[in-house]
Amino acid sequence: MSVQAAPDRGPITTQDGIPLKVSLARALRREKLRALLLIAPLLLFVVFSFVIPIADMMLRSVDNALVPETLPRTTEALATWDPESGNLPDEPVFAALHADLLVAVEEKTHTRLGTRLNYENSGMSSLFRSTGRKVERMDEGQYTAQFIDAHKDWGNLETWRVIKRFSGNITPGYFLNAVDAERTSEGLRMKPDNERIYLFLFGRTFYLSMVITVSCLLLGYPVAYLLANLPLRHSNLLMILVLLPFWTSLLVRTSAWKVLLQQYGVINDFLVFIGVVDEAGRLVMINNQTGTIIAMTHILLPFMILPLYSVMKTISPSYVRAAKSLGATDWTAFWKIYFPQSVPGIGAGAVLVFILAIGYYITPELVGGTDGVFISNRIAYHVSSSLNWGLAAALGVILLGAVLILFYVYDKIVGIDNVKLG
Amino acid sequence: MKLRKTLLGTAACAMLAFPTYNAVSEELPACDGCANSMTIVSWGGAYSASQNNAYHKPYMELTGINVVNDESSAEAVAKLRAMNEANNITWDLVDVVAADAIRLCDEGLAEVIDPDTDLAAAPDGTPASEDFGEMLVSECYIPQIVYSTTFGYRTNVAEWGGKTPTDICAVFDTENFPGKRSLEKRPINNVEWALLCDGVPKDEVYDVLATPEGVDRALAKLDTIKSDVIWWSAGAETPQLLADGEIVMGSTYNGRLFSVIEEQKQPVAMLWDAQVFDLDGWIVPAGLPEDRKKRVMHYLRFATDTQRLADQAKYISYGPARQSSAPLVGKHATLGIDMAPHMPTDPNNAKNTFLYNYEFWADYRDDIDAKFQAWLAK
Numbered sequence: 001m002s003v004q005a006a007p008d009r010g011p012i013t014t015q016d017g018i019p020l021k022v023s024l025a026r027a028l029r030r031e032k033l034r035a036l037l038l039i040a041p042l043l044l045f046v047v048f049s050f051v052i053p054i055a056d057m058m059l060r061s062v063d064n065a066l067v068p069e070t071l072p073r074t075t076e077a078l079a080t081w082d083p084e085s086g087n088l089p090d091e092p093v094f095a096a097l098h099a100d101l102l103v104a105v106e107e108k109t110h111t112r113l114g115t116r117l118n119y120e121n122s123g124m125s126s127l128f129r130s131t132g133r134k135v136e137r138m139d140e141g142q143y144t145a146q147f148i149d150a151h152k153d154w155g156n157l158e159t160w161r162v163i164k165r166f167s168g169n170i171t172p173g174y175f176l177n178a179v180d181a182e183r184t185s186e187g188l189r190m191k192p193d194n195e196r197i198y199l200f201l202f203g204r205t206f207y208l209s210m211v212i213t214v215s216c217l218l219l220g221y222p223v224a225y226l227l228a229n230l231p232l233r234h235s236n237l238l239m240i241l242v243l244l245p246f247w248t249s250l251l252v253r254t255s256a257w258k259v260l261l262q263q264y265g266v267i268n269d270f271l272v273f274i275g276v277v278d279e280a281g282r283l284v285m286i287n288n289q290t291g292t293i294i295a296m297t298h299i300l301l302p303f304m305i306l307p308l309y310s311v312m313k314t315i316s317p318s319y320v321r322a323a324k325s326l327g328a329t330d331w332t333a334f335w336k337i338y339f340p341q342s343v344p345g346i347g348a349g350a351v352l353v354f355i356l357a358i359g360y361y362i363t364p365e366l367v368g369g370t371d372g373v374f375i376s377n378r379i380a381y382h383v384s385s386s387l388n389w390g391l392a393a394a395l396g397v398i399l400l401g402a403v404l405i406l407f408y409v410y411d412k413i414v415g416i417d418n419v420k421l422g
Numbered sequence: 423m424k425l426r427k428t429l430l431g432t433a434a435c436a437m438l439a440f441p442t443y444n445a446v447s448e449e450l451p452a453c454d455g456c457a458n459s460m461t462i463v464s465w466g467g468a469y470s471a472s473q474n475n476a477y478h479k480p481y482m483e484l485t486g487i488n489v490v491n492d493e494s495s496a497e498a499v500a501k502l503r504a505m506n507e508a509n510n511i512t513w514d515l516v517d518v519v520a521a522d523a524i525r526l527c528d529e530g531l532a533e534v535i536d537p538d539t540d541l542a543a544a545p546d547g548t549p550a551s552e553d554f555g556e557m558l559v560s561e562c563y564i565p566q567i568v569y570s571t572t573f574g575y576r577t578n579v580a581e582w583g584g585k586t587p588t589d590i591c592a593v594f595d596t597e598n599f600p601g602k603r604s605l606e607k608r609p610i611n612n613v614e615w616a617l618l619c620d621g622v623p624k625d626e627v628y629d630v631l632a633t634p635e636g637v638d639r640a641l642a643k644l645d646t647i648k649s650d651v652i653w654w655s656a657g658a659e660t661p662q663l664l665a666d667g668e669i670v671m672g673s674t675y676n677g678r679l680f681s682v683i684e685e686q687k688q689p690v691a692m693l694w695d696a697q698v699f700d701l702d703g704w705i706v707p708a709g710l711p712e713d714r715k716k717r718v719m720h721y722l723r724f725a726t727d728t729q730r731l732a733d734q735a736k737y738i739s740y741g742p743a744r745q746s747s748a749p750l751v752g753k754h755a756t757l758g759i760d761m762a763p764h765m766p767t768d769p770n771n772a773k774n775t776f777l778y779n780y781e782f783w784a785d786y787r788d789d790i791d792a793k794f795q796a797w798l799a800k
């Protein structure tokens with residue numbers, strides 16, 4: 001009776017008269033809010049320690065505010081100067097430079113500016129440092145002559161072209177540098193052959209990372225298979241052997257490889273002892289690409305074995321048995337039945353190893369010599385040594401972009417759903 | 423009245439005997455309103471130990487304050503910049519090489535220090551600015567020691583047939599001196615040595631290097647030994663490689679070679695020819711709170727005086743940066759050998775030397791480094 005009458009009483013309500021829809025939405029919102037509160041600490045942590053720093057670093061790769069902020073009057077006065085005219089800027093520009101530098105010297109920012117512009121044109125650093133010492137003693141008027149007298153480079157057109165080219169708040173300069181290009185007065189062009197390095201290093205980083213990923217897979221697959229299929233008491237021991245190096249310090253493992261691989265190291269001494277190679281023919285296995293590949297394959301191997309193992313563990317042995325009972329050979333049973341089921345593990349392990357490898361820095365630095373270093377070694381150099389954080393940021397952004405593109409390609413070919421960690 | 427004076431005198435004696443925070447000795451005035459702890463950043467290892475023995479321990483004994491050691495000098499420039507941007511400077515005093523000090527000073531990350539008002543004069547009254555002389559390469563920088571980058575070679579290489587290297591060009595002479603050598607993985611020093619051995623007179627080296635052709639010339643010279651070189655990036659690598667027999671000669675800091683030769687008794691000798699002098703010293707981070715800055719300046723006056731700089735040479739074979747310290751250099755604290763002949767500045771060792779050209783490298787480092795790295799990668 002009441003069921004039939006319900007439509008006549010309008011929308012369904014709860015006991016206290018609120019429409020059911022509203023009440024339900026409210027309850028759901030409360031649930032969501034509660035869930036959000038639960039993950040809030042993690043979310044905030046990720047935002048503050050991951051998203052903001054990365055965004056900040058990305059901004060640095062184009063940030064050029066230092067130049068217009070230090071030389072506000074000069075950059076404004078330079079706006080009307082034609083760099084192709086072949087003439088030096090007029091006296092008002094030099095007067096503006098004088099006014100700007102007086103403030104800059106007071107705040108000690110002129111040397112920072114010199115360092116910044118020195119990335120683009122060698123000699124700017126000492127130009128600003130030495131001019132800064134003299135600028136306070138300059139008389140009023142005749143600034144052009146006084147500046148050229150203070151440092152002859154102020155009479156050089158290239159100096160002014162560089163300042164004008166980098167007078168904006170944003171610059172593509174760091175990115176151009178990061179792909180071995182430069183903007184000159186004649187326009188965009190690649191750097192001379194003997195200064196190109198970054199594209200080459202990007203290429204090598206990706207190539208070596210792939211070699212390392214493939215060798216991890218070749219070595220790790222049989223181990224993971226054994227781990228998943230041996231009786232428990234053997235596989236436990238094997239598991240410990242896999243995990244033991246994982247718990248050892250990275251530096252210790254890298255140094256151990258040095259001891260083993262060097263020309264007067266354990267392996268070479270043994271080979272000479274058994275007469276495989278003679279004294280003069282000792283193998284060069286470290287301080288080159290071979291060293292990087294061997295040491296990094298060893299270091300990253302657990303990251304391949306563990307996902308493989310956890311996927312293989314879930315593959316039921318009955319499928320292979322069924323295949324064999326239907327007449328498949330061992331190889332066919334493995335290749336047609338077992339292997340396809342282990343692909344998600346390969347995907348996860350390969351992505352993990354590859355991503356870790358392209359960002360690796362300390363192992364290539366220690367065992368890579370000259371032809372086994374990665375792009376991350378140059379990034380580290382620019383962060384900690386040359387202080388060219390803009391260039392380091394640009395290189396980092398390119399690396400990040402390249403990884404995202406590779407991820408996209410991987411998703412198209414293999415499918416990201418086809419990756420399993422267990 | 424008399425009793426009162428006696429009591430006061432006793433109290434003063436007690437203060438001297440049991441140093442409190444404000445306790446003083448004759449040479450060390452009290453430090454009012456100073457922080458009671460300071461963080462000093464240095465390189466670690468034997469070098470930090472020598473500073474600890476020569477500076478920190480005596481200072482802690484005299485004042486009773488606490489010195490915290492941090493071994494981050496290798497990343498000091500980047501970390502100071504990050505601290506400055508975050509506006510949270512946790513270091514009070516930082517040990518850096520001169521090139522880094524100039525960089526930090528340029529960036530406004532280091533405090534300007536006036537040697538004559540902030541530092542102690544020499545015992546004979548010579549003002550600090552004169553005593554340090556041309557070692558004061560930056561207005562923010564107080565050098566402690568002169569070190570040199572030079573070569574060590576193994577003395578028992580059979581292939582050399584009894585010959586020993588006498589000058590720097592032996593490094594480029596793989597015919598007479600075959601075997602691997604180690605060089606630092608950066609252009610600084612290497613390109614200078616290359617040009618010297620390519621026939622460029624010493625006083626023209628930097629003029630030549632300032633031109634693109636000069637850089638090419640230096641790299642071409644280095645190219646002749648490229649396949650024989652192991653490149654190092656940490657100062658400890660060359661001594662290790664020498665001791666292992668991996669290389670027959672290699673460049674590193676003279677103090678590292680001293681410990682290989684004198685402390686570990688390895689068959690290694692020094693090739694002082696064309697050694698490159700460089701400095702190591704203190705900078706004070708810019709923007710310290712008042713009490714911490716006072717403490718640092720108080721410490722700095724003590725730790726950079728003539729006696730203290732001479733004391734450091736008892737523990738490590740680096741030359742004191744003050745002229746007045748040189749005559750006070752004595753014997754090694756544990757080995758008991760005379761340290762003066764092991765100083766890079768000793769006249770016998772310093773017959774042919776180079777002083778790191780800071781101005782040049784501040785300008786050209788980025789440029790030449792790019793070319794050097796590109797050459798290295800090929």
